[in-house]
Amino acid sequence: MEIPKTVKTIAEDIKTMKIRGAGRIARAAAQALKIAAEESPYNTPNEFKDYIKQVAYLLLHTRPTAVSLPNAVRYIIKRFVKELPNFATFNDMREFIITTADNFIKRSEQAVARIGEIGARRIRDGDVLLTHCNSSAAISVILTAFRQGKSIEVYATETRPRFQGHITAKTLGNAGVPVTLICDNAVRYFMNEIDKVIVGADAIAANGAVVNKIGTSVIALSAHEARTRVYVAAESYKFSPETMAGELIPIEERSPSEVINPKKLAEMKNVKVRNPAFDITPPEYIDVIVTEKGIIPPQAAIIILQEEFGWVDISDLLEF
Secondary structure, eight states: OOOOHHHHHHHHHHHTTSSOSHHHHHHHHHHHHHHHHHTOSOOSHHHHHHHHHHHHHHHHTTOSSOTHHHHHHHHHHHHHHHHGGGOOSHHHHHHHHHHHHHHHHHHHHHHHHHHHHHHHTTOOTTOEEEEOSOOHHHHHHHHHHHHTTOOOEEEEEOOTTTTHHHHHHHHHHHTTOOEEEEOGGGHHHHGGGOSEEEEOOSEEOTTSOEEEETTHHHHHHHHHHHTOEEEEEOOGGGBOGGGGGTOOOOOOBOOGGGTSOHHHHHTSTTOOOOOBSEEEEOGGGOOEEEETTEEEOGGGHHHHHHHHTOSOOHHHHTOO
């Protein structure tokens, strides 16, 4: 089916990491569904249903690990399917998708601000913090604490190979926060100077395990060894419903060209490159998860999942 160019561009930008960060990816997916509804080339109910299904499939196949993306799609499609018997016209269906997408985007933005308020309560005046990658939720906690007048300092990892930590350092530094940028492999060297580690999450499993940017598990292990607390800041839509039924969260492996120039790699005999984008941090290395609903221990992740999603498989949901 014909899909608007703008929607295809958003999908490609998610896939190629022009749009990155779980929250931004989720909002982009919702925005793509909204644009799809606004610019639909189909104006009969049956054609529109099939069209929206195809757009959902396109978005779901962009990034396999960031559960925020399927949860954004799930949020909109689940409500759309529930209301199908009540739609009288194509315009009713179209407006429902648009309104529901707007609601998700607004809810997502409010969640980040709320996490900042809740998480900042755990930051003390004089704390030295460490963060990894570029998490809007983690940054919200840090900036909220700083704007409350707390004197804090932040160590930010570069986060190789895509250097998302440079974005974090720039964001915090421009806001006035003192930042020290360090290589990923220098984390253990500095860990004894750190009071708290604050990271985001791309996905959280039912057992409280956290999937986040590659290197997070090593940071958490170093923090555990140094008796430094680890906080995860994550919106509730980053919890993975599929893991309640034993499904594993797939770990995306990206192109070797992100790690090394292809020409240089071609000069190396018998060398291959693996480039996993994420790793899994066990719940025993995490002290608390800060959500917009409040602070929970990682072992309580199942409660959030049951309250937020119940059990709805995304592939079953698309059989409408």
